[in-house]
Amino acid sequence: MKxxxxxxxxxxxxxxxxxxxxxxxxxxxSVKEYNITLPKSRENSIxxxxxxxxxxxxxxxxxxxxxxxxxxxxxISGNDTLAVLTAVYGHREYDDALLxxxxxxxxxxxxxxxxxxxxxxxxxxxxxxxxxxDNDDIKIAEGFGKAVKDKLDKINxxxxxxxxxxxxxxxxxxxKPGSHMIPSTSNECVSCGVCAxxxxxxxxxxxxxxxxxxxxxxxxxxxxxxxxxxxxxxQAEAYKKASAWLIENFSxxxxxxxxxx
Ligand SMILES: Cc1cc2nc3c(=O)[nH]c(=O)nc-3n(C[C@H](O)[C@H](O)[C@H](O)COP(=O)(O)O)c2cc1C
Numbered sequence: 001m002k003x004x005x006x007x008x009x010x011x012x013x014x015x016x017x018x019x020x021x022x023x024x025x026x027x028x029x030s031v032k033e034y035n036i037t038l039p040k041s042r043e044n045s046i047x048x049x050x051x052x053x054x055x056x057x058x059x060x061x062x063x064x065x066x067x068x069x070x071x072x073x074x075x076i077s078g079n080d081t082l083a084v085l086t087a088v089y090g091h092r093e094y095d096d097a098l099l100x101x102x103x104x105x106x107x108x109x110x111x112x113x114x115x116x117x118x119x120x121x122x123x124x125x126x127x128x129x130x131x132x133x134d135n136d137d138i139k140i141a142e143g144f145g146k147a148v149k150d151k152l153d154k155i156n157x158x159x160x161x162x163x164x165x166x167x168x169x170x171x172x173x174x175x176k177p178g179s180h181m182i183p184s185t186s187n188e189c190v191s192c193g194v195c196a197x198x199x200x201x202x203x204x205x206x207x208x209x210x211x212x213x214x215x216x217x218x219x220x221x222x223x224x225x226x227x228x229x230x231x232x233x234x235q236a237e238a239y240k241k242a243s244a245w246l247i248e249n250f251s252x253x254x255x256x257x258x259x260x261x
Contacts, residue, residue: 001082006052009056009058013059013225015088015121018133019137022138027152039201046077054084057088063094063172063173067218080109085112089120090120091128097117098117098168102168114151124243137257147259167260179238181219183212183223186232190228194226201217
């Protein structure tokens with residue numbers, strides 16, 4: 001079955017972006033990109049048709065898809081559109097994120113044909129999945145893309161699509177109320193504006209980069225990872241505790257991507 005391949009992804013620290021691009025590159029030479037990371041890119045609704053295949057990519061936040069993206073997905077619709085679902089997580093667990101993604105997209109007129117969970121360097125610390133997706137992960141993501149293409153080639157009609165199982169539970173893992181772990185700005189800041197320009201929620205004031213709206217910040221760590229002088233960091237006690245707990249409990253054994261097709 002010939003389809004227009006589309007990438008639809010939210011990726012504040014770019015690990016999800018790398019995975020969906022690697023998978024997409026093995027399905028088609030001409031993919032359309034919908035990078036919905038920045039607020040401006042989420043201003044419009046997007047409708048996909050029967051002629052599209054959409055590779056959806058989201059990071060896992062607290063074992064779920066990020067709440068703001070769940071909200072934005074209300075503006076996405078399909079019409080018997082094939083979907084490939086990917087979640088990228090930071091070496092703790094992806095819990096119910098893939099199942100949640102599957103339910104959302106099925107309810108929006110999409111037909112999921114494959115799903116995968118990949119590893120990406122944890123937003124909070126490079127001591128969990130540091131440098132991932134690495135070359136091995138990218139090869140697996142490309143192999144995933146090839147497997148999707150093979151599946152697609154065998155589909156002549158949507159009635160040919162065989163169901164597949166994925167991991168996850170419903171009711172989903174409860175989202176805990178955030179503890180406002182917002183970044184601090186040191187006097188290393190050179191006012192380059194990289195942080196405000198890349199903030200997925202518009203939480204950083206464009207006139208005063210150290211001014212961060214704690215009701216908008218989702219602790220995605222885009223600003224922390226991108227700051228060229230290392231001026232942004234999270235000093236909140238809750239963040240330090242969470243990072244230490246993650247490193248102690250989830251860094252020992254290398255986890256591998258999981259593919260469901
Ligand atoms: C607020 C928040 C919550 C997170 N929760 C989880 C989690 O439950 N499990 C996990 O393994 N990683 C978790 N992570 C790590 C991200 O899923 C991981 O770093 C991912 O690669 C980030 O994707 P991105 O680079 O596309 O932004 C969390 C990160 C953030 C910012």
